[in-house]
Amino acid sequence: MNKQVLNKFNGYFRWTIMLLLVTQYALAFAQPVTDTCQHPEPPVIIGSAKFICRNEPVTLTATGCTGTVVWSNGETGSSIQVKPQQTTKYTAICRARPGCISCFADVWKITVNTPEPPQLTTSANVICPGSTVTLTATNCAGIIHWPDQSTGSVWVGKPAQTTTFHATCEQENCVSNPSRPVSVQMATPVVPVLSVSNHEICMGQPVQLSASGCLGTVRWTDGGKGALRTVTPEQTSRYRAVCELGSCRSDSSGPVSVRVRPMGAQLVLKTNLSNGCPFQTADLSKAIAETNAAEYTSYQFRMGPTLASAAVQSPGAVSAGTYFIFGRNTDGCYTNPVAVMVNITNCPNAIPACLSNPPTLAVRLDSLDWTKGVVRMAALPGGSTQVINWQSDGGGLFTDTGLVARYLLSEIDRQRGKALFTLSTPDPDGDGPCRGASVQQTVMAPPREIIGLSKKVSEPIWLTEKGIGLVELTYQLTVVNAGKHSLTNINLADDLDAAFSASGAIVRSVRVHADSGFIVNPAYTGRGADTTLLMGGSLAPEKQAHSWLTVQVDVSRANTLTFINRATVQGVDTNGMICRDRSTNGMEADPDKNGDPGDNDEPTLVTLHSILSEQDLTLFIPEGFSPNGDGINDRFVIKLVPASVTVQLEVFNRWGHLVYQNTNYQNDWDGTANQGISVADSKNELPDGTYYYQIRLSDGREYVRFLTLAR
Structure with missing residues (x-):
């Protein structure tokens, strides 16, 4: 009985084993294996430091990888040394073989504790030979260092020539970048040359005095000021002038004389x-x-x-x-x-x-400075007017109530954008038949014209020049007329010395082009006095226009790889007033949408993570791109590829999944996925983030790095 049961069990067991083998064989044909890669575990990163000063080295070590460790800065190997210029996060992947990679390792963050550069102010931008100048540094909670090795928040000295000053801030043993430079000009004013429109005049006639050759302020011996004046001397007079630049004064000029002819014979009158x-x-x-x-x-x-x-x-x-x-x-x-x-x-x-000579009044606007809140109104009394009274409906302050009244605008006036003035004279005979007089004049605020400027920098492009860290940066500058009237004489300035030369970099070349309607300055270099890149043009209300500034910079000797750049713009409105703005980073001149671009002035910053090696200079691969449709950096473009070489590109996400592949890449990847599972967006747009890529050239070269996709 037991033997029969055992034979029956063995029979069932054999059939079961055969069924499992057949099933497994059938499944193997029905579902072929799609991925034979055994993805390795992500490496574990350990660094020698997490908090450093700029230019201090940190050693990063990755363990747990039996293949090749590829770091997010493009380097390979189980251990690398980095010198980040700003706070930077590092990660890595383990590559068992091409196309078989791990997920991203946990990030190792290195915080660069370098303080912000100090801000300098000077007691005078122009001084005389032998004069003392005082420079003050703020925005530093540590120690201020000056170029002459002195320390302290204040520097006092007597420059022997025109000098550019900068300072650094040391805090917690870390030293900042140099401050924005401040130039103190040594001035030697030139003696002005005088001329007069007429050397002989009649009593009561005006004559025009002019002084040429002075780059500063002309001051005359009769107390007048200005290079061009109109005077009405009552007697024969001699005039001299000096030229002032800051606190410097030239010698006195030679004199010019104006002879006033005496009055002629008396009229024949009834006396x-x-x-x-x-x-x-x-x-x-x-x-x-x-x-x-x-x-x-x-x-x-x-x-x-x-x-x-x-x-x-x-x-x-x-x-x-x-x-x-x-x-x-x-x-x-x-x-x-x-x-x-x-x-x-x-x-x-x-x-x-x-009644025969009734009081009359007229009033006119003498001058208006709405920005300073000062209005001058002129009274024109006539007839028997003896007394005048000024009033305003805005509650401002009259500081003078004579024939020319001086009025300080109130907050009510400013909010309404206008002020109503009433000039009156009382009834001259009380209860008699005569009447007083009054007149009103409304003064409107000038139309508020607003100009705005934004500035965006493209990804750096490293250029092929052996032995030199030459990088090309392109800035897009957008000028916006946010007012209701046209702006003319638009000037745009960008100081490249402040952005690059102050940090030890060398500006090698500049190129400028602009939309029609703007006038490019052909002499623009961005250095010294030649900082105006647009020297004219007009812009209609609520319109914008663009210009592009391309700069090639040698950064091989720079003391930082982080460069801060600002530009300024000004235009003339319909009232002849100048409106100005300082650039803000990005594409929007008024990113907070409050109607005032003037309160947005974030500097445009670019950081070069490292100076490329000579080998890398033979091929340019961007560190990232921004496929947002703005016409700038919308594609992942590999440059300097030889004409006969084909490119194979594979892109992986942080989990090691292949999201894009092209065996004959033509610089047309726009950030959409063509491999793997579909993303949520119907356009297959990949989310912003860090991606790992492998590039293989048909000549045998291979590049494995990380890139940033940011829309």
């Missing part, structure tokens, strides 16, 4: 006038005899015996008193004044003076 009833005023023009008409073209009626005396408000209706009349001939010369006495007699049933 006594009286009113004619029923009027209680007299007409001064009745004093002028007809015999004067052929010789004199005009007359001046003054309250005193000089042309500088106040003018008579209403010569045709004056009250009792003494007045002075001047005649002016065809040469523009005035006669000596003649005094005219006016007597007023009382009339029965007299017409009040204020």
Whole structure:
């Protein structure tokens, strides 16, 4: 019985084994193996330090990999030494064979504790020979170091020539990059050369004085200022001037003289006038005899015996008193004044003076500086006006209420963008028949024109020049007119000395091109005084235009591989006012969308992770690209590939999965997947992040590195 059971069990067992073998064989044909790679485990990274100063070396070691360790900076080997210029994360993969890689290793982060560079200010940008200048450094909680090895937040000295200063900040034993340079110019003002439009004039005539050759401020011996002046001397005068640059002053110029011819013969006038009833005023023009008409073209009626005396408000209706009349001939010369006495007699049933000579008022805008909040209004009284009063509906402050009123805008005025002024004179006879007068004038704020500037840098391109770390950077600068009116005379400046030369890099060449409507400065170098790359052009309201600046820089001797760059733009609005902005990083001049590009000025920063070796310079492979459709760096472009060589490209994600493959790559990868599982986006767009790639050239060369995809 037991034997029968055993034989039966053995039979069932044999059939079971055969069935399993057949099933396994059938499954092998039905589902062929698609991946024979046994993906290795990711390596484990250990570093010699996590916190360093700039240029300090750190040794990174990867363990647990029996194949080849490929690091995120492109190097291979189980141990590498790095000198990051800024806080950097490093990872690695283990490659068992081409196409068979591990996931990314856990990141080893190296924090570079280098402080920010200090900010310098100077007591004077222009000094005289032998003068003292004081430089102050801020934005440093540690020790400030100056080029002469001195320390401290303040440097005081007497430069012997035009000098550019910079400083560094040492904090926790780490030294910053050099500060933005500050230039102190040694000035030797040139003695101005004077000229005059007319060496001989009549009393009361204007004459124009001019001074040439001065690059600073011209100051005249009569207290005037400016290279071009109009004066009206009352007597023969001599003028000299000096030139000031900062606190420096030139010697006095040679003199120029203006001879003032004395006044001519007196007019033939009636020297006594009286009113004619029923009027209680007299007409001064009745004093002028007809015999004067052929010789004199005009007359001046003054309250005193000089042309500088106040003018008579209403010569045709004056009250009792003494007045002075001047005649002016065809040469523009005035006669000596003649005094005219006016007597007023009382009339029965007299017409009040204020009726025959009613008070009148007019007002005009004298000057406006809305930015500083200062308005000057000029009163033009007439008739019997004696007293004037100023008022404003905005509640601002009048600091002068004379014929020219000075008014400080209130916050209400600024918010409304306008100020309403009322000029009035009281009723001259109280309960009588006369009436006062008033006039109003509204002053509007000038239209607010806004200009904005953004600046984006493309990925660095290393160039083939043996023995030299030559890199090419292209900046896109976008100028935006955010106002309601056109802007003209647009100037765009970019100081490459501040961005590169101050760090020891050498600017080798520059190229500039711009949209139509902008005028490129052909002399632009970005260095010294030649920092203006656009020297004119116009921009319609709510429009933008672009320019591109390509710079080739030798960084082989630079003391940093991080470069900070800013640009500035200015334009002239419809009121002749200049509006300015400083660039902000990226494509948007107003990234916070608050309507004011002026509060966005993030610098444009580019970091070169390392200087490429001579071998790498024979082929350029970018560290990343940004396929966002802005026309800049939208494709993964491999440069300097020989014409007869084909390129095979494979890209893997952080889990070691193949996401893109091309056996004859034509620089057309736009960040979409063509291998593996589909991504969520219907366009198969890969997410931003770090990817590992393998490039094989048909000439046998192979490159394995990491890239960054960032839209």
